[in-house]
Amino acid sequence: MHDVWFRRTDALAVTPRHRVHGRSSSAPPFLIPCAVALCLGVMLVLGGCVTVTEDNLKKAEGYYQEGIANLDTDRQQAFVSFQKAIQADPRHKEANYYLGHLYALQGKNKQAEEEFRKVLRIDPDYSEAYNYLGQVLEPQDRWPEAIESYRRALSNPLYATPDVVWFRLGKALAHEGYMEKATEAFEDALRISPPNVPPAEIHLELGRAYYRLGYDTKAREALKRVTSLDKKGGEYAVAAHKLLERLKP
Numbered sequence: 001m002h003d004v005w006f007r008r009t010d011a012l013a014v015t016p017r018h019r020v021h022g023r024s025s026s027a028p029p030f031l032i033p034c035a036v037a038l039c040l041g042v043m044l045v046l047g048g049c050v051t052v053t054e055d056n057l058k059k060a061e062g063y064y065q066e067g068i069a070n071l072d073t074d075r076q077q078a079f080v081s082f083q084k085a086i087q088a089d090p091r092h093k094e095a096n097y098y099l100g101h102l103y104a105l106q107g108k109n110k111q112a113e114e115e116f117r118k119v120l121r122i123d124p125d126y127s128e129a130y131n132y133l134g135q136v137l138e139p140q141d142r143w144p145e146a147i148e149s150y151r152r153a154l155s156n157p158l159y160a161t162p163d164v165v166w167f168r169l170g171k172a173l174a175h176e177g178y179m180e181k182a183t184e185a186f187e188d189a190l191r192i193s194p195p196n197v198p199p200a201e202i203h204l205e206l207g208r209a210y211y212r213l214g215y216d217t218k219a220r221e222a223l224k225r226v227t228s229l230d231k232k233g234g235e236y237a238v239a240a241h242k243l244l245e246r247l248k249p
Contacts, residue, residue, distance in 0.1 A: 052089050060089035067098060075102055093122045097129055100136075109136040127156040131165050138172065147172045163192035167202055174209055183209045200229035200236040207243060216247050223247075 052060075067081030079102050085095035100115030113136050119129040134149035150169040154162055170185030186206040189197060207222035226240035 052091070056088040060085040060092045060095070063088060064092060064095050067095065071098065075105070078102065091122050093119045093126060096122070100132060104132065104136050109139050112136045125156060127153040127159045131168070134168060134172070143172055143176050147176070161196045163189040164196050166192070167197045170205060174205070179209050179213045183213070198236070200226050203229065204236050204240055207240065211243060211247070220244065220247055
C-alpha cells in the first residue's frame with residue numbers, strides 16, 4: 001500500500017512506491033488553486049449520492065495513475081490529476097490519500113488532516129492513512145490524537161511496515177512524558193526485520209528515553225549501539241556521544 005513516514009525535522013515523506021526526500025526533491029513548489037479545492041469539496045459532499053459508472057471508474061484510475069507518474073516531478077499537475085480522479089470517483093481513497101500527502105509536503109497540516117479523514121470515512125481500516133494522520137496532527141500540537149491514530153494503524157496485523165509507526169508512536173509517547181511506554185514502542189520497532197527506520201535512529205531515541213527514566217545502564221547500552229551502527233560518525237553517532245558524556249561512568 002502507501003505507507004508514509006515524515007519527520008518534522010526534515011519533512012521526510014516515504015512511500016513504498018514513491019520516496020520523496022523532504023524538501024530536497026527536484027520537483028518545483030506548487031500552489032493549489034482555490035477553484036480546484038472548491039470543486040473537490042463540492043464533489044465530495046455530493047459523492048454519497050453519485051452513482052459511479054464503469055467508465056468513470058476507469059477514468060478515475062487513469063487520472064490517479066497520471067498523478068502518481070507526476071508526483072515526484074510536477075506536484076501541481078499531480079494534484080490536478082488526483083482531483084480529477086475524485087471527480088470521476090468520489091470514493092477513490094488513494095487519490096484522496098495523495099492529496100493529503102501533497103498538502104503535508106506544503107506544511108498545510110489541517111488540509112492534509114481533512115483529506116486523511118476522508119480516506120478513513122471511505123475505508124476505516126486504511127492503516128496508512130492513520131499513520132499519516134498522526135504525523136500531521138503532531139505539528140498541530142494534538143499529541144493525544146496522534147497517539148490514538150498510531151495505535152489504530154498498528155491494530156492491523158497485516159500492516160506492512162509497523163516499525164515506522166512503532167517509532168512514531170514511541171516519539172509521541174515520549175513527548176507526552178510516557179517514557180516507559182515509549183521504550184516499549186521503540187523496542188517493538190527494533191523487532192521488525194528488515195527495518196524500515198534506521199536502527200541507529202531507533203536506538204538513539206531508546207537511549208534518550210532510558211536516560212530520562214534514570215536507567216543509566218540501559219541508556220548507555222542503547223547509545224553505544226548507536227555508535228556501532230553509525231560507524232561513519234553521522235548525526236546519530238554525534239548525538240549519542242553527547243548524551244554518553246552526560247552519563248555517569
